[in-house]
Amino acid sequence: MQNNFPRIYSLSTIGIKQHFNADYLFHPYRTDFSGESGSGKSMIADMIQLILVGSSEFKSATDGNKDRDVKGMLLASAGKSSSRGYIFLNIELIPKQFIVIGAYIESTNNTANMFIIQNGYDWETLTPLNSPIFTKDLIINDKVETLSSLAEKVEFARVKSFSKKSYHQILYNNEILSLDLTKDETLKTYANILRSFSRGKGFKTESENLKKFLFGDDEQNIIMEKYREEVGNISNDFNEHKRYLEEIDLINKKQSSLKNALDKCKIYKTTYTEYLLNRYHYWHTLKRKAEIEKQKALRELEYKKVELNFVENQIKKSKIKDLEELLDKKKTIANHAYNDSYKEEIETKYFNIQHSKTSVETVDNWLTLNDNQLDKVKEW
Numbered sequence: 001m002q003n004n005f006p007r008i009y010s011l012s013t014i015g016i017k018q019h020f021n022a023d024y025l026f027h028p029y030r031t032d033f034s035g036e037s038g039s040g041k042s043m044i045a046d047m048i049q050l051i052l053v054g055s056s057e058f059k060s061a062t063d064g065n066k067d068r069d070v071k072g073m074l075l076a077s078a079g080k081s082s083s084r085g086y087i088f089l090n091i092e093l094i095p096k097q098f099i100v101i102g103a104y105i106e107s108t109n110n111t112a113n114m115f116i117i118q119n120g121y122d123w124e125t126l127t128p129l130n131s132p133i134f135t136k137d138l139i140i141n142d143k144v145e146t147l148s149s150l151a152e153k154v155e156f157a158r159v160k161s162f163s164k165k166s167y168h169q170i171l172y173n174n175e176i177l178s179l180d181l182t183k184d185e186t187l188k189t190y191a192n193i194l195r196s197f198s199r200g201k202g203f204k205t206e207s208e209n210l211k212k213f214l215f216g217d218d219e220q221n222i223i224m225e226k227y228r229e230e231v232g233n234i235s236n237d238f239n240e241h242k243r244y245l246e247e248i249d250l251i252n253k254k255q256s257s258l259k260n261a262l263d264k265c266k267i268y269k270t271t272y273t274e275y276l277l278n279r280y281h282y283w284h285t286l287k288r289k290a291e292i293e294k295q296k297a298l299r300e301l302e303y304k305k306v307e308l309n310f311v312e313n314q315i316k317k318s319k320i321k322d323l324e325e326l327l328d329k330k331k332t333i334a335n336h337a338y339n340d341s342y343k344e345e346i347e348t349k350y351f352n353i354q355h356s357k358t359s360v361e362t363v364d365n366w367l368t369l370n371d372n373q374l375d376k377v378k379e380w
Contacts (some may be wrong), residue, residue, distance in 0.1 A: 015085030090132040098126035
């Protein structure tokens, strides 16, 4: 079954000369445009060409039409110094799924701004709209907005402007265009073919010429094949040469890296050797200082031992002297204790003698008083 998608569903114009604000629906099989000369039939092909190839390669297919440049398509606005307009295609990817591609034109610039309208936010893989967009959808409050303003005000879809190469790359990646028009030569050839089909320019009615255009010339094909083969060989040689240069560059980089690593290794070894020597000298010096300090400490220890022995001897002598003095004191105390005991005995005897003397004197007095009569004394 023949696949008729993607296909052009409609062409719409806003502010375009001879077409004003219009929507043209394309029949899936065939669409004819008829009208008087100058009614704008050839502009249909020019607008499709402009939308597909962009303004850089755009040329009107109409002979001798000097006004048919990009900004020459715009409808002049009465009383305004500048005007703007849109042309866009609804591309039906599959039944009832649409992507809009188009061009925005201003009278102040002969370069068209390419834009895409979709339903999503991913501009690498486009999301189709569920319904086509027509002229009435992009005219807001009866005013033709600039493209940047339109992108902000449209809420039912996403509108974005692109450079020519990005625009063609997206259309090619999403299979809207079958050719990669990011290549300048392909773009020029494609634009020329579109112009040729617009008015039949470049074709002759003879079947031989038409056959050569469609299928090519055998001799030319042979020459072209040889040319391509030689180009392929040159390309292979160039690629081989490029690969060799890359390998040489890689080897040089590796050599430089190895040399750098070797130099750093030498520096490391030298530095590490110096470190070990300094470390050895440090610990050797520290060891010698420790030994000297040790000898000094030993001498001081011996001296302190002698001092200690002397002090201990002095203490012993002092203790002996103290003991001797204590012994003498004990002897003295003992002597004093003996003398005190003897004195008490004498005092006792003296007291007794004194008492006896008193008694004798008393008796004597009694005797004297009683004339020495013992009988009276006894009675008393």
